[in-house]
């Protein structure tokens with residue numbers, strides 16, 4: 746049960762993530778909190794992970810066994826030359842929210858103060874494991890996995906992020922957190938990549954929309970679609 750993202754938003758988010766499976770690069774979630782959305786994204790990648798055979802065909806994934814579509818009657822399958830395994834990189838301070846800035850000022854309530862939404866990294870990694878997901882410290886080549894990073898977003902180093910990003914879920918609630926997330930994702934985003942920012946149009950968290958709108962002013966090559974409180978950013982073709 747996720748108390749941060751509605752069921753409709755979750756369905757829309759997973760639909761977008763599904764579309765990004767064919768885009769080169771990994772998935773990232775900036776602001777994972779208890780890991781509820783991370784579990785769903787991780788399961789999506791786990792289900793989609795499959796080896797790539799020399800003919801370039803995608804393989805059928807029947808449960809745990811990957812079957813080459815053309816040669817499934819052959820005992821000696823060709824060796825896979827690569828894989829479609831993506832890694833999910835998730836980030837959080839695991840110290841709750843940082844301080845609000847003036848861009849977060851809202852007449853709609855005084856929630857989301859510094860230190861709120863605190864959860865430990867251990868709680869999240871244990872939960873991910875309980876859901877059958879693999880935690881790793883670096884991307885794995887033969888299966889999908891989740892890399893969990895504890896850091897304030899503005900302290901992340903290049904090595905903490907994947908080289909290429911296919912899908913980014915930015916859910917840091919506040920202006921500075923969303924702005925930093927977009928700055929981190931942008932140079933790594935694949936041409937067909939998708940960025941989803943949560944809380945656009947959420948009157949309690951106006952900093953999210955302000956961060957997206959500022960981003961769009963300086964990046965006119967991006968288009969914005971809004972679905973519920975999800976801001977969907979993609980590069981214009």
Ligand SMILES: C[S@@+](CC[C@H](N)C(=O)[O-])C[C@H]1O[C@@H](n2cnc3c(N)ncnc32)[C@H](O)[C@@H]1O
Nearest residue numbers: 776777778782837838841842897898916917922
């Ligand atoms: C709304 S919750 C994320 C919910 C989660 N995506 C989900 O769907 O269940 C926001 C999280 O972002 C984290 N966060 C916000 N700003 C951050 C920052 N600047 N650096 C690191 N973590 C941050 C908070 O600690 C919090 O756990």
